[in-house]
Amino acid sequence: MHVPFCEVRCGYCDFNTYTAKELGGVSQSTFHEHLIGEVAFSKRVVGKMPELSSVFIGGGTPSLFSAKQIEAVLESLGENFGLALDCEVTLEANPESTTPEYLTEIAKVGITRLSMGVQSFDSQVLQTLDRQHEPERVAPLIAAAKELGMLTSIDLIYGTPGETLDSWSKTLDEALALGTDHVSAYSLIVEPGTKLARQIASGEIGQTSEDVNAEMYEHATKSFETAGLGWYEVSNWGKPSVHNSAYWKSQNWWGYGPGAHSHIDGNRFWNHKHPTTYQKALSDGAPAAGIERLTDRQILEEKLLLMLRTTWGVERELFSRLKVPSELVAQEISEGNLELIATDRIRVSRKGRLIVDGLVAKFLSL
């Protein structure tokens, strides 16, 4: 579920989110009603489905929703589809708009997992990223969430211009001291059209090199694994998130809200991007702006593209179904970029993780 609001837009962010000023006539306090409208719509589209195994409320800044609003959307999902007993219900939150009291309220209405956008513990780095919070806010909030019995995760960003290996190392230490169940660490992507991209283009800010990025990644991998957080996808460590895994395993998922993407049985479709257009399209009948039906070949290609990112890898047979010459796969195994597990699966090695996109392109370019 996409909550498309933010107090301010961060300099590196190109997500589909809007500040109060940019929202036009859309009201934050009643926005959940539209999401509920789309839940009803999705029920009409997909009909009977197994109970939901995961709900993820992301954004934007979902912690700008009140506990009441969250309760209302969860209730509608429960009524229409039913939530499985062990359903993972995650809320994304940022430190500046979250308090221990708020956490108590959302735990009561059914949030079982908290994913906090920490990004860094270096205030210089946070400033470059335009993040508003003070790093000291994080630890008490994570402690409170754990106290309430929630699973916890944090997001980190590395490779921010000006960030040194030393600063990243300190961020990792502080992050691990929190004792969360899960960590995501993303290398900063400079998206075209963002303030950061302009600053880099003008030379105001330098860009982190591919090599430094790679070193930071390798450093993170070592730290997480030493702390007992096992790697399971390019940028994810710890107890695998049900939600994230669904994407890579090409399971069925419905994305609610403006610009949200869905995948149901080999169909990928996406909603209108701006909240106003989305609202209008939804009230006119359907929120979707586009749809594509994947071909059998595309389904297999996606499988390779997504699963090769993960610790689960792909079944050996997938390569032959995609007509990838076995010599090519063998060569990557011999060079230590891929590894064979239990004779019938293939996955990327530690070394291959960082070049998996190139490997996939190579396999599929013949």
Add this chain to the structure above:
Amino acid sequence: MSPRAAKALEPSQTPADLIRNFCIIAHIDHGKSTLADRMLQLTGIVSDREMRAQYLDRMDIERERGITIKSQAVRLPWELEGQAYALNMIDTPGHVDFTYEVSRSLAACEGAVLLVDAAQGIEAQTLANLYLALENDLEIIPVLNKIDLPAAQPEKFAEELANLIGGDPDDCLRVSGKTGAGVAELMDLIVKRVPAPTGDSDAPARAMIFDSVYDSYRGVVTYVRMIDGSLKPRENIQMMSTRAVHELLEIGVISPEPVATKGLGVGEVGYLITGVKDVRQSKVGDTVTTKSKPASAPLKGYAEPKPMVFSGIYPIDGSDYPDLREALDKLRLSDASLVYEPETSAALGFGFRCGFLGLLHLEIITERLEREFGLALIATSPSVVYYVRKDDGTELVVTNPSEYPDGKIAEVEEPMVKATILAPKDYVGTIMELCQTKRGTMMDMQYLGEDRVQIRYRLPLAEIVFDFFDQLKSKTQGYASLDYEDDGFNVGDLVRVDLLLQGERVDAFSAIVHKDKAYAHGVRIAGKLRELIPRQQFEVPIQAAVGARVIARETIRAIRKDVLAKCYGGDITRKRKLLEKQKEGKKRMKMVGRVEVPQEAFIAALSSDDSKAAKK
């Protein structure tokens, strides 16, 4: 001011004294095709509704690049003082590579419109073409074009033209191909000034072939100018050089689409179709006569163009080789100047060594091969022909740098050109400096007007095919223009510089350069390749070497990280689309050993970046 001819004269029945054959000669971009468009419209043979820009330029590439490659002949009706005339406009290409096409078009005319951009003045190509026109005894009508431009200086350039060809600056007609101003006056002037063709209508037929093009539906279409006698449909015609006899299936004029006629008479210009499939059977410069009443002597022909620039053309995907061969065979049907023979490269596999008239010709051919035949190609850096005499007395002709022998060379001769450069006088120093670094020797220099200078240099052709023109343009802010012609051979002190990837020589990157420039060349190419070749999964050392001596070294470090950090929700669709693009990109990469080398590297590596530095 004359109206459109009320009644057009019928081909084959038109007396020679009512015919005017003319061409337009101009520097590239001086607006020749636009002026031709206005003439077509004004004479009513193309309706305003059908008009499209550069009507006569048939190939996509011609229209896109705004240049005319193939000449065309169009019959235009015109009326002056109550008398109808038939005007044949013979379009000529305006680029230095196609000089030979200009000269054969000129031979079909009695007059030439010398078209000069009123904002630019006379350029080197204008002079070259004017020279050819004078050699052909053509009546010259000086015309200033683009007088609608705010920057036009018609007085200044009329003066310049008058200085050049004599006469009064006021006699120089001022037109605008864009607005049509002055075009009708120009048509009148052509009728008045261009001499009518002369020829013996009772003599045996003699027609001069001035162009020959291949049409996929009709076979070869041959453009001719009747000199003596006449030709009629269904007649058996004979090519005087080969004695080959063909039946004349169709004869006609272009107006501006082909129109079959009852024949062609003395002085007329039109086309012949005989059903032959290869332009070489209908050779430009040959004389056409009839089998029943053959002429005794052929007309004076033209010198056949010789290829000046060579490049190896290879399919990126080796399995496209047969398609490439077929495509070249097809192109040769319409372009007799294209020559090629099979060649093998250790790095690139099977391909063809092709000979071209110049760099533009090379570019156009490779572009047509890619576009019209859907091939992905690599063209190796252009080279010229070298005559090598080894110590043991054996001689060989080298058109491919990788065949240049190692050591034991007594003497090498390389082709030279005589280059004419026109530029404002402020740039003389810069131009001389450039020509010196390109191993040039100055021949002479003269002022054309107050501020324009003509400089002539003798230069090795190899220096010109490299990137001389680009550098000349950038160092003179685009003001200089260049024309050149063959000027024999000179002995040169040359060596072969090789490029090695992972220790293996890549023959496609070998180049023959002057001994004193070998080091700079090696350093530059190695540096360029480091930038152009993407990081691979392993480290790639690059070396430049002369013989066994390594003169430059660079390293492409192994790739460390290419993975996209986030792949959720909508990222998946984006990622798949990105993958499609990557797949396309990979198709444009050539595997050299284990190294993926992008197509651009093969040409771009050889262009110098001095020109870019000069712009800064």
